[in-house]
Amino acid sequence: MSIRSAILGYLEWRPATGYELKKLFAEAAPFHWSGNNNQVYGALLELHRDGAVGLEVVPQDKRPARKVYTITDPGRAELSAWLREEAGLPEIRADFHARLAWSAALPPPELEALISAYEERLAGAALILRERERRGGDRPARSSRERLIWTALAENRLAAMEHELAWARRLRAGLRGL
Amino acid sequence: MSIRSAILGYLEWRPATGYELKKLFAEAAPFHWSGNNNQVYGALLELHRDGAVGLEVVPQDKRPARKVYTITDPGRAELSAWLREEAGLPEIRADFHARLAWSAALPPPELEALISAYEERLAGAALILRERERRGGDRPARSSRERLIWTALAENRLAAMEHELAWARRLRAGLRGL
DNA sequence: CAAAGCATGTAAGCAGTTACATGATTGT
């Protein structure tokens, strides 16, 4: 579970509950995880069992108690080791590409419509990202380096989408030109 | 199993054995699957059970018999439905980004070294892709449309890598400039 | 003589997803 390490990173920034973590993973630029409950709550249990995080239970009335997790020294050591791991190449899973590969036999107008629809979804997603970025959001900024990194990560994601969009448009134009 | 549909796409191009399919998935641009045995052979069994592919066993001496799979009409129908499915957005899983997000506290030279190493791996992978593309390889080209699509897909993958590389370089320069 | 390629398959497991389950509070 590699979300495990990312959780440690967050907790090194500040203590948090499972709920907060899952929002981070679902929303923040650099994380590809959906932030589903099973993974986050499961990983926290495991981290706690392993002594990588501490736990304070804060009772609330009319709501489940908040379980606030904090990183421990062993947790920091694990995080530090993870940060230095060799980086793998980015993996891009674009279902649409797999489909395109076998789509040449579709009627031309239909293929064009499929690509157009893809462009629209990309444009929509880019808009949402840009808006989210504009509003800033709650992200770590403990130093100018950290600010720079998070800004770069957000830009990266947006640029990737825009490149994909431009590519799809060129492809559609190219197909029409045949 | 969505590799299932991609297999149908290949078989609609030409009959093939599991071994050939697994090579395609491991090597060809538009497919993100590793082409591991379990998935390919498993999917073929399933497709055969479902009547989406036919099977001809060609005995060989001194080697296991080749099991040559062919697409059937129900298989073609399934493929056609898949091609028209709504395209999801590309998912990018870049472990390195997740690590970067929490790396601001690393000693600057170490962070720089990590980014450099990432750049080198990207450059290496791009070189391999470019070389593979130059040599052409065995890909479908039943029409100018199909040729165009496969070329575009290969370009897309290469461009994505080069954008990532350029981004990493800019980031490293930016960090140094602080 | 070793490595890569051809050719099939199985076993075990990890990571991640959606959906289920509960229930009060706040905002539209």
Added chain:
DNA sequence: ACAATCATGTAACTGCTTACATGCTTTG
């Protein structure tokens, strides 16, 4: 009145991965 937010968790499942198992042939 309905949806979203806060807050915990569980169940069932899919997709994908590495490693194991076998064994001959071709290439370097």
